[in-house]
Amino acid sequence: MTIAERPQTGTARPRYELTRWERRFIGGHIWIAIVALGIGSVIGPLQALEYSNVDLYQYLEPILQSYYQGLTLHGVLNALVWTTFFIVGFTTLTTIVGLRRPLSHPNINLAGFVTMVVGLLLAAVPLLLDQATVLYTFYPPLEASWAFYVGLTLVVVGSWIEGVGFYLTLAAWRKENRGVRSPFVALGGVINAAMWQIATLGIAVEMLTMLIPWSLGITDATDPELARTYFWFTGHPLVYFWLLPAYVSWYGMLPKQAGGKLFSDSLARLAFWMFLIVSVPVGFHHQFVDPGVPQVWKWIHALLTYSVFFPSMLTAFTVIASLEYAARKRGGTGLIGWVRALPWDDPSVAAQLLAGILFMFGGIGGLTNASYNINLVIHNTAWVPGHFHLTVATAVTLSFIGITYWMVPMLTGKQLWGRRIAVAQAWTWFVGMVVFSNAMHMLGLLGAPRRTPLGDAPYVPEEWDGHLLRVSIGGTILLAAVLMYLLVMYKTVRGPKAADPADVPDMPIAESLRHPQLTPVWLDRFKPWLIAAGILLVLAYGPQLVDQILNMNLNAPGVDFEVW
Ligand code: HAS
Ligand code: CU
Numbered sequence: 001m002t003i004a005e006r007p008q009t010g011t012a013r014p015r016y017e018l019t020r021w022e023r024r025f026i027g028g029h030i031w032i033a034i035v036a037l038g039i040g041s042v043i044g045p046l047q048a049l050e051y052s053n054v055d056l057y058q059y060l061e062p063i064l065q066s067y068y069q070g071l072t073l074h075g076v077l078n079a080l081v082w083t084t085f086f087i088v089g090f091t092t093l094t095t096i097v098g099l100r101r102p103l104s105h106p107n108i109n110l111a112g113f114v115t116m117v118v119g120l121l122l123a124a125v126p127l128l129l130d131q132a133t134v135l136y137t138f139y140p141p142l143e144a145s146w147a148f149y150v151g152l153t154l155v156v157v158g159s160w161i162e163g164v165g166f167y168l169t170l171a172a173w174r175k176e177n178r179g180v181r182s183p184f185v186a187l188g189g190v191i192n193a194a195m196w197q198i199a200t201l202g203i204a205v206e207m208l209t210m211l212i213p214w215s216l217g218i219t220d221a222t223d224p225e226l227a228r229t230y231f232w233f234t235g236h237p238l239v240y241f242w243l244l245p246a247y248v249s250w251y252g253m254l255p256k257q258a259g260g261k262l263f264s265d266s267l268a269r270l271a272f273w274m275f276l277i278v279s280v281p282v283g284f285h286h287q288f289v290d291p292g293v294p295q296v297w298k299w300i301h302a303l304l305t306y307s308v309f310f311p312s313m314l315t316a317f318t319v320i321a322s323l324e325y326a327a328r329k330r331g332g333t334g335l336i337g338w339v340r341a342l343p344w345d346d347p348s349v350a351a352q353l354l355a356g357i358l359f360m361f362g363g364i365g366g367l368t369n370a371s372y373n374i375n376l377v378i379h380n381t382a383w384v385p386g387h388f389h390l391t392v393a394t395a396v397t398l399s400f401i402g403i404t405y406w407m408v409p410m411l412t413g414k415q416l417w418g419r420r421i422a423v424a425q426a427w428t429w430f431v432g433m434v435v436f437s438n439a440m441h442m443l444g445l446l447g448a449p450r451r452t453p454l455g456d457a458p459y460v461p462e463e464w465d466g467h468l469l470r471v472s473i474g475g476t477i478l479l480a481a482v483l484m485y486l487l488v489m490y491k492t493v494r495g496p497k498a499a500d501p502a503d504v505p506d507m508p509i510a511e512s513l514r515h516p517q518l519t520p521v522w523l524d525r526f527k528p529w530l531i532a533a534g535i536l537l538v539l540a541y542g543p544q545l546v547d548q549i550l551n552m553n554l555n556a557p558g559v560d561f562e563v564w
Pocket of ligand 1: 250308309313355356360364
């Protein structure tokens with residue numbers, strides 16, 4: 001048998017049956033994620049309505065003290081909790097089913113999960129008590145209770161521990177399958193876990209050496225500039241930590257769901273390795289206006305940001321080629337007409353296609369942000385939330401929602417409830433986000449600041465009016481989309497078990513057009529990429545970081561929003 005005739009690793013049938021423990025363990029992550037998304041997203045429209053002077057916060061006073069407490073909960077629950085718990089749960093699934101073997105050290109993964117949950121509970125207390133109203137970036141000198149910092153640190157540490165569980169499982173698989181290329185769906189998640197461990201070193205140092213001692217009163221002032229540098233060391237790659245699981249699905253699953261194959265296994269891997277190398281050393285593109293960072297480092301990071309743009313361009317090309325292949329197989333024709341032949345009636349596919357379409361615009365906005373001189377126009381304006389609602393809140397979140405449309409039925413042994421409502425849910429999200437994010441981008445260009453309840457601000461120029469209203473309308477449409485999603489999930493989980501096990505979806509795994517065994521071996525090895533990542537990181541961050549540490553100025557006392 002030639003290589004090309006061998007069944008592709010990870011795609012072979014029969015279905016890989018998860019144990020009851022595995023289903024419950026993964027399900028635990030996903031359940032927490034969806035609850036966080038549910039609460040976090042319902043708060044979003046409160047902010048959007050504030051833009052047209054509809055103040056619902058006044059009715060929520062005993063629960064939410066202020067716009068900023070709501071904004072903090074919205075950002076933390078959606079951007080940090082929903083994403084992290086979903087990603088770790090999903091990666092557990094792709095590791096197990098992708099490799100067709102159990103976790104090699106399930107107790108390590110369990111310990112990681114428990115640590116994440118303890119951290120979440122600890123952070124939730126001050127968040128709810130209005131003692132951590134510091135927004136999701138928690139920039140000092142805004143100061144939160146120590147429990148918030150310790151809690152978030154534990155969530156990150158827990159995700160590291162689970163990451164170790166993934167490497168050990170992949171290593172065990174490799175030992176059992178010498179010479180065989182690792183299945184892409186499993187490898188992608190493990191590369192993301194490795195990238196995350198490098199990336200979160202920044203926030204770990206920030207927490208341990210600055211924020212935790214400061215919030216405990218061990219030091220009485222802090223250095224906001226150094227804290228920002230540590231934060232963005234992690235904060236930028238954080239966005240790719242969110243994005244890469246969606247890419248695992250777009251490359252490794254969506255082509256199969258659409259009825260086709262992955263156009264190129266090699267390009268998929270190359271994109272992931274590039275993310276491992278260039279995701280981290282670009283953080284200064286969030287600090288273009290920071291006075292404490294010299295211009296030369298800002299230029300270097302601006303240039304490196306263009307290089308991290310590249311693997312997403314590779315992705316656009318490869319994923320769209322895979323989709324075109326699928327659509328033409330289904331009888332689609334025409335230069336663009338083939339798009340209609342994709343299975344738009346499958347909610348999981350529709351959600352991910354719509355997520356991808358909006359990501360094209362989010363990506364263009366990203367390039368705008370990264371351009372040092374143009375960034376000065378949009379920085380700290382409503383443009384920025386416009387950008388990240390296309391990226392994390394659509395490309396990522398709507399893709400994850402699409403994934404849950406097969407994953408939750410798979411984990412619970414049930415059929416998806418309300419397929420048509422789920423399709424409508426994806427479209428509602430899409431429409432709501434088009435209205436919302438376009439208005440936010442426009443407001444940003446007109447100079448409207450971000451993180452500000454604009455409706456009742458004394459200085460609102462007339463030309464903002466229509467856009468402010470569109471923000472509120474978009475937010476309300478999004479609220480409908482969130483509620484539809486929660487309804488579909490609730491009804492699915494509460495529904496009866498599928499009578500025929502064949503009706504329960506399996507994890508879709510796309511075959512590659514060209515056998516993965518023909519993928520060059522250097523695209524299947526961690527070592528060279530990890531070394532390259534380390535070297536680039538030291539070159540791009542080392543000197544400036546050392547300079548800021550040596551010149552540390554602990555001179556900013558803490559403030560909270562009450563004082564503001
Ligand atoms: Fe960003 C600010 C630059 C991507 C998230 N970004 C943010 C913030 C967040 C965020 C949360 O350089 C705000 C942080 C804060 O609170 O201050 N961003 C970029 C660049 C990219 C980028 C260059 N961002 C993301 C992603 C995010 C995200 C992804 C979340 C997941 N961003 C910036 C900069 C700032 C910034 C500056 C600072 C702004 C400031 O001044 O504060 C690139 O990685 C984007 C590359 C993307 C593409 C698009 C490729 C298209 C694809 C779609 C294919 C289509 C399909 C569908 C599959 C090149 C892959 C086909 C469908 C059919 C029907 C056929
Ligand atoms: Cu960034």
